[in-house]
Amino acid sequence: MKLSKWLLAAICATGLLLAGAAIAKDPKKAENQYPNATRQEPKLDMSAGDQRDLNKAADLVNENKSADAQPLVAKVIANDKASKYAQSFAHQLQxxxxxxxxxxxxxxxEYKKALEIDGLANAQHFQVLYTIAQLQLQDEKYKDSLATLDQWEKLTGKQTADELALKANAYYRTDQYQPAVDTMKKAVSMTDKPNDSWTQILMASYFELNQYDNAAQLVQQQLAKNPNDKKLVNQLATIYIQGDKPQQALDLMAKAKSQGLVTTSEDYVQLAKLYASAEKPKDAAATMKEGFAKGAIQPSYDTYKLQGDVCTQAEDDSCAIEGYSKASPLAKDGNVDYQLGYLLFYSNKSKDAIDALNHAISKGGLRQEGEAYLLRGDAENDLDQTAAAKTDWQKSAGYPSTRTMAEQRLKAAKTGVKIQKAAKKKK
Incomplete structure (x- = not known):
């Protein structure tokens, strides 16, 4: 949230105009922007020499020639005889x-020194104070910014939409979400053209308060004005998901896809997950396939595994095998290789299944270790590698989840009965 250089330059330009006006005419005749201010207007005077130096310095600062302005500002600051007005304005420029x-x-x-000297006109003094609050927020000194804004309100005797929005931002950054909501709603009510960022802070505050309906309503209003705004679509989908409304999220993203708004890896992955959650695995699988085919989905362990998972649910084994095969080299444990081995075995590729299960067991971290030994034994048996199969079944018998099945296979093998391939379990 970088504060605009133009804005700060404009502040100094305002100071310059005030400096000239204070000498040229009676400040009492100037329009009073702060009729309820608790601070008294100070006497505005400075020597002709200081005025000349500061006017020149302000011009140079506004022309982005700060290095040339520096000696002139330093000269006034070092002048013990300079008026409070000149000193305050010099510190503002510094x-x-x-x-x-x-x-x-x-x-x-330096801005604080300008305020401490207390020589600026009210409008200038209050603007410097407001600038400090902006800079504190920019520097993530949120509590300091809130304190400065409280001081600004007390001294000026007023609130503005911009000031309240800044305050709401600081509340949000300090996890004070309800004050952020209340303050931002007031800011929005005070202007016909609220900044888009204000709405974002209000929406985010509702979100943090788990007030998902309020957050959704806010984004829906924005989306009605900008139906092709992808950022708003994704925000609303996230709100629906958090608010336990997966069907609404799915409908929204499916519509976005028809509008050509689903284009990034994140978009495709989110839509595929929504289809999977809605028990529409074929649509999920089709979404992943399309995303990879278009080069939109970024290759990674997570995206390849997701392809494997949703294609398995869709009973699209070739697609699932492709996903798990690509995820395997990126996996930190053997669980993906176990899934791959399972699918290969039931695709009548027992040799490839054994290779995958070897990787699964050697990588470790298996959630179904007993099942991995049992399955490798089945694949070895399928290739008539009886001794290896018995060894793996024996290992599988050591796990409670597979003990009964392993013992049944060992018993059958002793009697010379050919073990038939077990039925494939529906994932």
Missing amino acids: GQIYYDQDKSDQAIA
Whole structure:
């Protein structure tokens, strides 16, 4: 949230105009922007020399020539005889110079000096105070920003939409979500053209409060104005998911796909997961296939495994085998290889199944270790590797989940009965 350099330059430009106006005419005749201010307007005067130096310095700062402005500002700051007005304005300019140099802490310190000297006109003084709050928020000093904004309200005797929005932002950053909602709603009510970022903060605050219906309503209103805004579509889908409304999320994303808005890896993955959650595995599998075919889905362990999972659920074994095969080299444990071995075995590829199960067992971390030995034994038996099969079944018998099945196979093998392939379990 980088504060606009233009904005800060404009602040100094305002100061320059005020400096000239204070000498040229009676400040009492100027329009009073803060009729309820608790701070009294100070006397605005400075010597002709200080005015000349500061006017020149302000011009240079606004022309992005801070290095040339620096000696003029330093001259006024070092002048013990300079008026409070001149000193305050000089420190304000010095704050701008530090900001231009990306020295935010020093900028804030100089702005605070400008306020402590207490020589600026109210409009200028209050703008500097507001700038400090903005910089504190930018520097993630959220509590300091809130305190500064409270001080601004007390001194000015007013609230504005922009100021309240800034305050709501700080509340949100400090996990004070209800105050963020209340403050931002007030800010929005005070203007006909609220900033889009305000709505985002309000929506995010509702989200954190688990007020998903309120968050959804807010995004729906925005989406009605901008139906092709992908960011809004994804936000609303996330809100529906968190609000336990998966069908609404699915309907939204399916519509977005028909509008050509599902284009990124994240889009395709989210849609595939929504189809899977809605027990529509064939649609999930088709979505993953399309995403990979278009080069939209980024290759990774997670995306390849998701392909394997949804294609398994869709009983599309060739697609599942492809996904798990690509996930295997990226896997940190053997669970994907176990799934791959299972599918290969039931695709009558027992030799490949044994290779996959070897990887599964050697990688470890298996959730179904007993099943892995049992399945490898079955694959070895299928290839008439009887001794190897008996060894694996014996190992499988050591696991409670597979003890009975393993003992049945060992018993059958002793009697010379050919073990038939067990029926494939529906995943």
